[in-house]
Amino acid sequence: MPPVRRRLIFSVLVGTTMLALWLLMYRAVTPMALTPMGLIVLSLYTVLLPWLSIGTWNAIIGFVLLRFRVDPLASLLPQAVAHAAHADQDQPITASTALLVCVRNENPTQVIRNLSLTVDGLVQAGAASFFHLYILSDTNDPQLAATEALKFEAFKATAAQEIDLTYRRRDINEGYKAGNVHDFCERWGDQHDFALTLDADSFMSGSAILRLVRMMQADPQLGILQGLVVAMPSQSGFTRLFQFGMRLGMRSWTMGSAWWQGDCGPYWGHNALFRIKPFTEFCKLPLLKPDRFGPRHILSHDQVEAVLMRRAGYHVRVMPLEDASWEQNPPTLPEFVQRDLRWCEGNMQYGELIRLPKLAFVSRIQLVLAMLMFAGAPAWIGLMLCAGVSATMTSQLSSAFNIDLLKLLFVATLVLFYLPKIASAVDVMCSKKQRMAFGGPGKFLLGVFIETLFSLMICPIMWFNQTVYLGRLFTGRSKGWVGQTRDDHSVAWLSAVRLYWLHTVFGCACLIAIAVNLPHAFVYSLFFLLGLAVPIPLAVILSWPSVGRWMTLKGVGQLPEETMPPKDLLLLELPALLTRQV
Known part of the structure; x- marks a missing residue:
């Protein structure tokens, strides 16, 4: 089916769902007439409809492809690219590929550990001569920079023969990071055909890298090829639940979105391959309007680079299989919130880029959707505030809202x-192989239940943070690029109180108002x-090592990599895998 027809069908489905x-909401808030509170609720809910409806149809289409297509890739990629995705040693490697590892104030030992195994995989496949590893550092801590230089130079000496x-x-x-990558392109880009981007916490097997290279070799118009990224097994309680939910959500979502996005696919900035020549020529990021500190750089660079590559006439695709x-x-x-707010700031910068000339229509839609992912947060918080306020107006509720329709809409x-x-x-439960990969139906369903409770609690916390942060952005306050703490650690009670006291006051106030004035709505x-x-x-509690270790031993949030650990991950000696082997 041509991409235009797919996008038309998808637009009709999404538009019908939104309408x-x-x-339904309009009828719920106008049992007699539209009140000021009803107008506010209707307006806030309208903001949520695009993201909610698109997610719905991504999931449905993705489920159909996963469940009823023997080879989903054949429906999503050009024939030559899909064939190359299934090829093992049939298609020789001919292109020169640079492996770009971007680091900034990271633990060099962990980076070297991951890279060593990736290099070993390429060597065992007999393809290492077609690759050149570049460690591109933006480390600005002098002491860490000195240590980093010593360790990476030592790694260079040991890996020189491979x-x-x-x-x-x-x-x-x-x-x-975008500037770091483009600095590479300007210095060494003319020496290679492709480049594979890796973050400091990324890990790809040699076979996965070779598959992406073969796919890009098969299509000269393919500019960026994004591989599907999944989480490493973790022994952190918080991470286990989060990544279990992400694993489920990404399966159908990515497959469904690839069906209609086609050659205007996503780029997530790592674990992806790009064609260097057009990337260098067409994907250098523009500066944003200056603030009081001077010109501003784009934080969420990846999707902008994707739309610029597409504008240049090259395809951007995702391979939506693990x-x-x-x-x-x-x-x-706290670490998750910090990363999320950096993405929030970066995505909201897209407002200055939507009107870039000659962008594909789908590319503009993608930039808008990236903004709506965070712009919806104030709408969710506003609806919660309306619920709390409405609870104090019980005498007017029957005239302001149709309660039965509100329940249905809820x-x-x-x-x-x-x-x-x-x-x-x-989809997992319909396949015995997949059920057993997640530890069996019992563990899998328990994980789904616990993760659902976890998600119900985490989502409003994220919405609250995003709402407050958006308010700060509009007043000119920015965090910029902040480093991450990747190692497991406990969160102190006082630190948690300092970070989340305002959330607690808001949430408790709304719950108390509803419990006192509208008790039959309290459960909702x-x-x-x-x-x-x-x-x-x-x-x-979710940061305590004892909780994470217990969850690991009991298989709560168990991933397929824990049931049947791949050889590559076993060599990383991840704590989650070592604990399960005890």
Whole structure:
């Protein structure tokens, strides 16, 4: 089916869903006439409809492809590219590929551990001569920079017989990670055909890298090829639950979105391959309007680079199947929030880029959706605030709202919000092989249940943080690029109180108002307000090593890599895998 027809079908499905939900909400808030409170609720809910409806149909289409297509890739990729994805040693490697590892104030020992195994995989495949490893450092801590230089130079000496390796540290970190990559393109880009981007916490097997290279070799118009990234097994309680939910959500979501996005696919900035010549020529990022500190650089560079590559006439695609490509997720709630807010700031910068000339229509839609992913947070918080305020107006509720329709809309919204995870869970349960990969039906369903409770509590916490942060952005306050703590650690009670006291006050106030004035609605309110009442104990308890170790031993949030650990991951000696072997 041509991409234009797919996008037309998808637009009709999404538009119909948005209209149906909007009409249901309109009828719910106008039993007699539209009141000021009803108008506010209707407006806030309208903001949520695009993201909610698109997620719904991504999930449904993805589920159909996963469940009823023997070879989903054949429906998503050009024939030559899909064939290359299945090829093992049939197609020789002919292109020169640079492996780009971007680091900034990272633990060099962990980076070297991951890279050593990747290089070993390329050597065993007899393809290492076609690759050159570049460690591109933006480290600005002098003491860490000195240690980093010593360790990477030592690694270079030991790896010299297996692969070419270059280590470079920039003194001026202009443009953050995107600037780091483009500095490589300008210095060494003409020596290679492709480049594979890896973050400090990325790990890809040699076979996964070779598959991406073969796929790009098969299509000269392929500019960026994003591999599907999944999480490494973790022993952090918070991370286990988060990445279990992400694993479910990504399966159907990515497959469904690839169906209609086609050659205007996503780029996530790591575990992806790009064609160097057009990337260098067409994907250098523009500067944003200056603030009081001077010109501003784009933080969320990846999607902008994707739309610029597409504007240049090259395809941007994702291979939406799990393929030995991993990343590490933040170990605690505070670290996760910090990363999320950096993405929030970066995505909201897209408002200045939507009107770039000659962008594909789908590319503009993608930039808008990236903004809506975070712009929806104030709408969710506003709806919660409306619920709390409305609870104090019980005498007017029957005239302001149709309670039966609100209940129906509440259930429909909740189901559609979680449909990507529901679709993936059904797909897993329909396959004995997949059920057993997740530890068996019992462990899998227990994990789905616990992760659903976890997600119900985490989502409002994230919405609250994003809402407050968006307010700060509009007043000119920015965090910029902040380093991450990747190692497991405990969150102190006082730290959690300092970070989440405002969330707790807001959540408890709304819950108390509803419990006192509208007790029959209290159970419904827990779905979206409970998380805001308990972020402090949630952040602390899920960071305790004892909780994470217990969850690992009991298989809570168990991933397929823990059931049948791949050889590559076993060599990393991850604590989660070592604990399960005890």
